[in-house]
Amino acid sequence: MPLLMSFRRWWAAIFVAILLLPTIGLVAPDVPAPLRTVLEPEGRWWEEAARRADPYINNAFGFRGAVLAAHRSYVRFLGDTQGDLALKGEHGALFLKDEHALEQSLGQLVRPEAVSGFVAFAARMDAYMKAHGGRFVVLVPPNGHTTNFEYLPAYARRLKKEPTEYDLVARQMKAAGITFVDMRPILAAAKKDGPVHWRYDTHWNQRGMLLGFNAAMAAAGRPDLEVKPQDALGPPEPRLTGDLLRATGARVPNPPDVQFPPKGPMVKPRNPNLIPGIVKPVPANDPFVPYAIDTGHPGPRIMVIGDSFSQGSWQGLGVSQASAYAWMHHRYCRFDMGAVERFRPDILIYVPTERAMPCRGEPTDWPPAPGAG
Structure with missing residues (x-):
């Protein structure tokens, strides 16, 4: 057949x-x-x-x-939670899948031009502050994927390559003479004594927040403004929420996350004395409302240009150590430079989280580039 x-x-x-x-x-x-x-x-x-x-x-x-x-x-x-927003890792840990954060932390996405543009922008800010007798500091809170690398899925950990964008930024900032705080070794050392970044949230926890603030003060040449952990953090307790849990509808894992309730200088003031005319108003639905506060006690004038990693978490710390404290969102290098000029900070801290380092579009046209005008 x-x-x-x-x-x-x-x-x-x-x-x-x-x-x-x-x-x-x-x-x-x-x-x-x-x-x-x-x-x-x-x-x-x-x-x-x-x-x-x-x-x-x-x-x-x-x-x-x-x-x-x-x-x-x-x-x-x-x-399952492995949709468009969250990646599920080891021991139930969740990681943001948006903004190419995973690829960035693994060194799979490296944008040299974006890195160089960010460093050039920081150099202009540094020159502006030096010309006005102030100090400029760049501090980058790492992605959760970077800080909690060991919780990533095994296949993702095997994809890690070097250099990452964070590596390039750290090298180029040093070469340009810009004061830069690499939070990765600081957080890695602190993890030996407890968590510094939540496992079910995109943000660092209160220990990480305090470590970042203290590192910024030390880098600005003011270690006397650092706040001791025992004065600012309560004993650890369970945390039953997290932005990635809410976004994915996932149940609270067992064990839950750990938080350190703020106390003393880390608690935000209830009725801050706002300084009028410094920051421009934003729409009512804008989650990043800028502010400038007169604290009523001696200290340097500190301004922070950042995002959700510093918006509320540093407010109490800044108010406790400064004579005036201001915060506004970086808008990916397109913030209102006029607010900086009106506030006249002694210390200016630019603090975008790792995934928000690259500038988007044309940076703010202030300060002018060297030789311009």
């Missing part, structure tokens, strides 16, 4: 077509998918081929967009 009878030929053709689908998918139109973080295999990929080539294959297989879309629908059907 012939091996390939007429009906068997059709089955053979279908079988071969199925085998060719991944190859066809490499060139056929696809549905939109997340950015491919590995564009080509590493050099000499045949050495330790699985370790070097697997990340490329995982990013370049046929019909990648369709497969990822189907997987996303499947995990949503199961009620």
Whole structure:
């Protein structure tokens, strides 16, 4: 009996077509998918081929967009948290998937031009503050993916490459003579005595917040303004919430997170004496409301340009140590420079979180570049 009878030929053709689908998918139109973080295999990929080539294959297989879309629908059907916003790691830890934070922390996404632009912008701010007799400090709170690296899924940890954007920023800031605080070794050392970043939230916890503030004061040449942990932090207690838990609808894990209730100088003032005419008003629905506070006691004038990592967490600390304290959002290098000029800080701290380091669009046109005007 012939091996390939007429009906068997059709089955053979279908079988071969199925085998060719991944190859066809490499060139056929696809549905939109997340950015491919590995564009080509590493050099000499045949050495330790699985370790070097697997990340490329995982990013370049046929019909990648369709497969990822189907997987996303499947995990949503199961009620899992691995949707568009959060990645589930070891021991139930959650990590933000937005703003390329994961790829950035792993060194899979490195934008040299964006890094150089950020450093050039910081250099202009540094020159402005020096010209006005003040101190300028850049401090970058790391992504949760960086601080809690050990909680990332195993496959993600294996993708870690160097240098990362944080590495490049640290090197270029030093080369440019800009005072820069690398929080990574500070937080890593502090983790030996307890957590510094929440596991189910995108932010650092109260220990991390205090470590960051103290590091900024020391970098500004004012270690006398540092606040002792025993004066600012209460004993650890369970924390049953977190922005990633709320965003994904996930249940509170067991064990829950740990928080250190603020006390003393870390508690925000109830009725701060706001200084009028410093910051411009923002829309009522803007989550980042700027403020300038007259504290009524001696101290330097401190201004912080940051985001949610410093907005409320540093307010009590700043008010307790400064004669006047101001905060506004960095707007990715497009903040209101007029507020800086009106406030006239002795210490200016630029503190974007790691994923918000790159400037977006044209930076604020103040201070002018050297030689301009």
